Amino acid sequence: MMEKKYRVEFKTSAERDLxxxxxxxxxxxxxxxxxRRKFEDLDKRLDWLESFAExxxxxxxxxxxYGIIARTIPFGKKMAIIYTIENDVVNILRIIPQSMIxx
Numbered sequence: 001m002m003e004k005k006y007r008v009e010f011k012t013s014a015e016r017d018l019x020x021x022x023x024x025x026x027x028x029x030x031x032x033x034x035x036r037r038k039f040e041d042l043d044k045r046l047d048w049l050e051s052f053a054e055x056x057x058x059x060x061x062x063x064x065x066y067g068i069i070a071r072t073i074p075f076g077k078k079m080a081i082i083y084t085i086e087n088d089v090v091n092i093l094r095i096i097p098q099s100m101i102x103x
Contacts, residue, residue, distance in 0.1 A: 017095040
């Protein structure tokens with residue numbers, strides 16, 4: 001098993017994104033099972049980031065938007081995790097629909 005290199009931390013904006021996603025899935029879509037699967041998938045992606053955060057390429061458009069070197073990985077079929085790496089910390093900036101990312 002790969003030794004963990006990074007600690008994952010959520011910025012306030014990412015925590016808000018998760019709260020909104022959960023509320024949408026449970027309240028608007030009446031899909032608590034979908035919400036549970038979505039958050040299980042998120043846990044897997046976060047585990048992966050703890051060891052391999054540097055692998056995805058730098059996303060230059062997001063880097064301009066956030067003013068720092070940003071990367072993105074898919075989360076589920078339609079979502080993306082936007083993050084940065086500082087020393088041994090992966091900072092989760094946003095969790096948004098992939099359609100909101102300008103390539």
